[in-house]
Amino acid sequence: MERDELIETLRTQPFLEGLKTQHLEELASMAIETRFEKDRMIFREGDESTFFYLILSGKVALEIASPTQTVRVQTLSGGDELGWSSVLAHGGKNFQARVLETTQALAFDSVHLRDEFGKNCELAYEFMVRLLKVVEGRLQATRLQLLDLYAPRTTRTVLK
Amino acid sequence: MSESKLPESASAVMRTTPARVAKVDRNTHDTFTLTVEPVDGEQLPPFGPGQFSMLYAFGVGELPISISGDPHEPGRLVYTIRSVGPATQKLVSCRPGDVIGVRGPFGNQWPLQEARGKDVLIVAGGIGLAPLRPAIHHVLRNRDDFVRLLILYGARSPQDMLFKKELAEWGRLPDTQVLSTVDYGGVSWRGYVGVVTTLFRYLRMHAKHTTAMVCGPEIMMRFVVRELEMRGMGHDEIFISMERNMKCGVGFCGHCQFGPDFICKDGPIFSYEQIRPWLDKYEL
Numbered sequence: 001m002e003r004d005e006l007i008e009t010l011r012t013q014p015f016l017e018g019l020k021t022q023h024l025e026e027l028a029s030m031a032i033e034t035r036f037e038k039d040r041m042i043f044r045e046g047d048e049s050t051f052f053y054l055i056l057s058g059k060v061a062l063e064i065a066s067p068t069q070t071v072r073v074q075t076l077s078g079g080d081e082l083g084w085s086s087v088l089a090h091g092g093k094n095f096q097a098r099v100l101e102t103t104q105a106l107a108f109d110s111v112h113l114r115d116e117f118g119k120n121c122e123l124a125y126e127f128m129v130r131l132l133k134v135v136e137g138r139l140q141a142t143r144l145q146l147l148d149l150y151a152p153r154t155t156r157t158v159l160k
Numbered sequence: 161m162s163e164s165k166l167p168e169s170a171s172a173v174m175r176t177t178p179a180r181v182a183k184v185d186r187n188t189h190d191t192f193t194l195t196v197e198p199v200d201g202e203q204l205p206p207f208g209p210g211q212f213s214m215l216y217a218f219g220v221g222e223l224p225i226s227i228s229g230d231p232h233e234p235g236r237l238v239y240t241i242r243s244v245g246p247a248t249q250k251l252v253s254c255r256p257g258d259v260i261g262v263r264g265p266f267g268n269q270w271p272l273q274e275a276r277g278k279d280v281l282i283v284a285g286g287i288g289l290a291p292l293r294p295a296i297h298h299v300l301r302n303r304d305d306f307v308r309l310l311i312l313y314g315a316r317s318p319q320d321m322l323f324k325k326e327l328a329e330w331g332r333l334p335d336t337q338v339l340s341t342v343d344y345g346g347v348s349w350r351g352y353v354g355v356v357t358t359l360f361r362y363l364r365m366h367a368k369h370t371t372a373m374v375c376g377p378e379i380m381m382r383f384v385v386r387e388l389e390m391r392g393m394g395h396d397e398i399f400i401s402m403e404r405n406m407k408c409g410v411g412f413c414g415h416c417q418f419g420p421d422f423i424c425k426d427g428p429i430f431s432y433e434q435i436r437p438w439l440d441k442y443e444l
Binding site: 014059061062063069070071072073074075077078079080098100101137140141144145147148149150151 | 285286287314315316320341343344345346347349350351352353354355357358361362376377379380383
């Protein structure tokens with residue numbers, strides 16, 4: 001992708017909606033075009049992945065794997081964000097990410113991102129506010145999943 | 161939304177019509193679809209999308225069940241029932257040839273006349289797809305009256321999804337977008353995973369030209385309404401189907417009173433504008 005095309009692609013990403021062109025240019029300089037083939041694992045639970053991804057197309061599943069079963073807890077598609085926790089530099093991944101459909105993404109090395117954020121507080125603020133919205137959305141979705149909404153009342157888990 | 165019409169006398173509305181079970185389809189491990197036909201030349205009444213009947217499992221009890229069939233196929237009624245108690249257990253245990261009692265149909269209808277010329281957005285959760293299925297059939301049979309048909313459906317797991325084959329068929333139709341998701345999926349599930357509200361980000365929606373019809377657990381509907389509000393939809397264009405403990409079906413007994421309304425007579429379908437003041441009232 002040419003630089004101008006890359007900037008326009010970033011501009012259309014829901015995560016970066018409303019970001020100034022100057023900031024889009026700064027992010028474009030760090031973006032790495034990435035493609036993941038179907039069935040590939042992008043990362044596994046415990047991996048020290050440093051990448052944050054903006055998914056352009058395709059579908060990725062977040063899964064929790066145990067020796068007896070693998071539970072798919074969320075899917076992500078074009079316009080979604082993958083690997084938000086990498087930006088926080090707190091250690092290993094909490095889920096594994098499996099490619100369900102061949103996926104195009106823009107990857108950002110969070111080490112570079114954090115270096116840039118240290119020098120550029122405005123970009124850091126804008127990015128982190130958006131990241132917090134992603135986390136809020138995931139938290140809300142998880143809470144709704146925990147409610148087990150669609151189960152018959154008789155089989156729902158109720159704390160007494 | 162269309163007004164409900166009260167039958168002429170109290171005795172008429174309380175009269176149960178016998179209906180013979182013609183077919184029983186198993187949808188999931190606990191949900192079945194019953195098709196019933198008239199007995200001995202008795203006519204089963206026509207119904208509108210969104211209406212419900214009181215079904216009597218003889219010797220056990222009577223309960224409200226939404227009609228889930230095609231309103232343009234007269235002479236038979238279709239009900240999708242999840243087994244959660246003795247009466248529903250008795251109903252889903254029926255075999256072809258068994259007779260049940262039917263009263264109704266009762267209640268008002270989805271606002272399909274008012275939605276003409278617009279996109280129709282259907283948002284369903286779990287068994288909430290059943291009361292919306294007649295509305296989908298109506299849109300598909302009157303396709304030129306509407307612009308796009310958008311269907312969002314959430315279920316607990318792939319095994320709990322209703323009408324999977326139909327959802328896939330509807331998704332292949334022109335000007336129709338169908339997105340399904342499950343709360344939990346195994347590795348063989350290739351569709352979306354997450355609550356139904358997460359599907360909104362994949363929807364191409366024109367808020368000012370859309371009528372939304374929502375049915376599912378009440379908490380789900382609250383969060384769906386929030387998403388619709390965030391996307392610029394007016395409260396008078398969002399319609400939800402409510403559920404309460406309905407007994408008589410016509411507003412006599414008061415069991416299903418909800419604020420100033422009776423769910424059975426004034427609903428079960430309400431605009432969000434109409435019902436919003438009562439939705440947040442604790443234990444109402």
